[in-house]
Amino acid sequence: MKALTVSELWGGVSGGFHPASAPDYLPLPQLRELQLRRLQAIVNLAYGNVALYRERMDAAHVRPSDITSLEAIRSLPFTVKTDLRDTYPFGLFARPMHEIVRLHASSGTTGKPIVVAYTQEDLDVWTNAMVRTFAACGIHQGDIIQNAYGYGLFTGGLGAHYGAEALGATVIPISGGNTERQIMVMKDFGVSAICCTPSYFLHLADRAETMGVNIRELPLRAGIFGAEPWTEAMRARIEADTGVKAYDIYGLSEITGPGVASECHAQSGLHIFEDHFYPEIIDPDTGDPLPDGQEGELVLTTLSKRAMPMLRYRTRDITTIMCEPCACGRTVRRIRRIGRRSDDMFIIRGVNVFPSQIEVALLEVEGTMPHYHIILSRKNGLDEMEVQVEVTPDVFSDKIRALEDLQAKLAYAVEHTVGIRASIRLVEPHSLQRSEGKAKRVTDNRQM
Numbered sequence: 001m002k003a004l005t006v007s008e009l010w011g012g013v014s015g016g017f018h019p020a021s022a023p024d025y026l027p028l029p030q031l032r033e034l035q036l037r038r039l040q041a042i043v044n045l046a047y048g049n050v051a052l053y054r055e056r057m058d059a060a061h062v063r064p065s066d067i068t069s070l071e072a073i074r075s076l077p078f079t080v081k082t083d084l085r086d087t088y089p090f091g092l093f094a095r096p097m098h099e100i101v102r103l104h105a106s107s108g109t110t111g112k113p114i115v116v117a118y119t120q121e122d123l124d125v126w127t128n129a130m131v132r133t134f135a136a137c138g139i140h141q142g143d144i145i146q147n148a149y150g151y152g153l154f155t156g157g158l159g160a161h162y163g164a165e166a167l168g169a170t171v172i173p174i175s176g177g178n179t180e181r182q183i184m185v186m187k188d189f190g191v192s193a194i195c196c197t198p199s200y201f202l203h204l205a206d207r208a209e210t211m212g213v214n215i216r217e218l219p220l221r222a223g224i225f226g227a228e229p230w231t232e233a234m235r236a237r238i239e240a241d242t243g244v245k246a247y248d249i250y251g252l253s254e255i256t257g258p259g260v261a262s263e264c265h266a267q268s269g270l271h272i273f274e275d276h277f278y279p280e281i282i283d284p285d286t287g288d289p290l291p292d293g294q295e296g297e298l299v300l301t302t303l304s305k306r307a308m309p310m311l312r313y314r315t316r317d318i319t320t321i322m323c324e325p326c327a328c329g330r331t332v333r334r335i336r337r338i339g340r341r342s343d344d345m346f347i348i349r350g351v352n353v354f355p356s357q358i359e360v361a362l363l364e365v366e367g368t369m370p371h372y373h374i375i376l377s378r379k380n381g382l383d384e385m386e387v388q389v390e391v392t393p394d395v396f397s398d399k400i401r402a403l404e405d406l407q408a409k410l411a412y413a414v415e416h417t418v419g420i421r422a423s424i425r426l427v428e429p430h431s432l433q434r435s436e437g438k439a440k441r442v443t444d445n446r447q448m
C-alpha cells in the first residue's frame with residue numbers, strides 16, 4: 001500500500017493542516033519555554049548590536065541577563081514608529097549588511113519611509129508564518145491563489161507570494177490594480193482564493209457585477225483579507241453578497257509583514273504566531289501592561305528576527321488578547337479582530353470617533369452598500385461630520401420618500417453609535433471613489 005503524504009492525511013481536516021502549523025498546537029509549557037529562550041537570545045542580539053536599544057536599556061538599568069522570565073519583558077523600554085524614522089535608513093539593523101538579503105520600506109505619506117531588513121533566516125521565518133496563515137484559512141496544495149497585494153517595497157505582495165508557494169499552492173502574482181484584468185484572471189484561471197484588502201475585494205465584486213461576472217458561480221471560495229482595519233459587519237456583507245468566506249489576517253512591516261496573526265476556520269479572533277511574535281497589551285495612555293482579556297494597545301516583540309529585532313514595538317492597534325481555547329485546537333493565543341487603530345481616530349466636538357464605528361452603524365441599516373466616506377469640516381467654528389454612503393440601486397430608483405426614510409434611519413444609527421449627529425448624504429451606487437489598496441475613509445477639511 002502506498003504511504004500517504006502528510007497533506008493527504010490531513011487534507012480533509014476542517015481548517016486544513018500543514019506540517020508547518022505544528023507550533024500552533026504546542027503544549028503551553030513548551031511554548032512558553034521556547035519563547036523565553038528566544039526572547040533572551042533576541043535581547044542579547046539587540047543590546048549587543050543596536051545603539052538605540054543599548055542606550056535605552058542602560059538608561060532603564062536593564063541588562064540582557066535580567067530577562068530571566070517572560071514577565072521580565074516588561075522591564076524593557078518600548079520602541080515606537082518614530083524610532084524607525086529617526087534611525088533611517090539602517091540604524092536599527094543588528095546584523096552586518098552582507099547578511100541582509102532583502103529590504104522593504106513603507107510608503108511614507110510624509111518625509112522618509114521606514115526601512116525594514118531580513119536575513120535569509122528571517123525570510124524563512126516569515127514564509128513559515130505565511131504558510132501557517134494560509135493553512136489556518138483552509139488553503140492548501142491545489143488551491144489557485146490570486147495575490148492582489150501590491151508587489152514591491154510593500155511587504156504584502158512578496159510576503160503572501162512566498163508563503164503561498166511554500167504551501168504548494170499555485171500563485172498568480174498579479175499584484176494590485178487593473179481591476180478588469182483581475183476579474184478576467186479570476187474567472188479564466190479558476191481562482192479559488194484571493195489575497196487583497198477587504199475594500200479592494202468589494203471593488204472587485206462591484207466591477208465583476210457590471211462586467212456580467214457572477215462571483216458566486218466562480219470557484220473562488222476564500223478571501224485572505226488584511227492590511228486595513230475592517231469590521232464584523234463588513235465581513236457579514238462580503239460573505240452574504242459574494243459567497244466567499246472572508247478571513248481576517250494581520251501583520252505589519254515593522255514586525256515582519258503579513259503573517260503575524262491569522263483567523264482559523266472558527267473565524268473568532270486571530271491566532272498570533274507567538275512562537276515568533278510575542279504579544280502584550282498595554283494601556284495606551286500609561287504604558288502599563290494589561291492582563292489577557294482587557295482591551296488596549298497591542299505591543300509586539302519579535303522573538304526570531306535577526307536583521308532588525310523589534311523590542312516591545314507599540315503597534316497603535318487596539319485589541320484584546322483572548323486566551324480561551326479555540327474550537328480549532330490551536331494553543332497559540334488569539335487577538336480580537338482589529339477594527340481600530342489609534343492613528344485612525346478623529347476627534348469631533350470633543351468625542352473620539354473611529355471610522356469602524358461609523359461602518360458598523362451604516363451596515364446595520366438595510367439598503368446601504370459597504371462603500372462610504374466621512375468628510376469633516378468646520379462651519380462657524382463648529383465641527384461638522386458628513387457621511388456619504390452608497391445605496392443599493394433599487395433604493396436609489398425608489399421614491400424620494402424612501403430615500404428620506406433611509407437617510408433618517410442612518411442618521412439615527414450613527415448618532416446612536418457614536419453620540420454625534422452627522423449629516424447623511426446618500427449617493428448613487430458606484431459613485432464613491434474606490435481604493436486599490438488601503439481604503440481612505442476620512443477626509444478632514446478642518447483648518448488646524
Ligand SMILES: [Zn+2]
Nearest residue numbers: 264266326328
Ligand atoms: Zn482557532
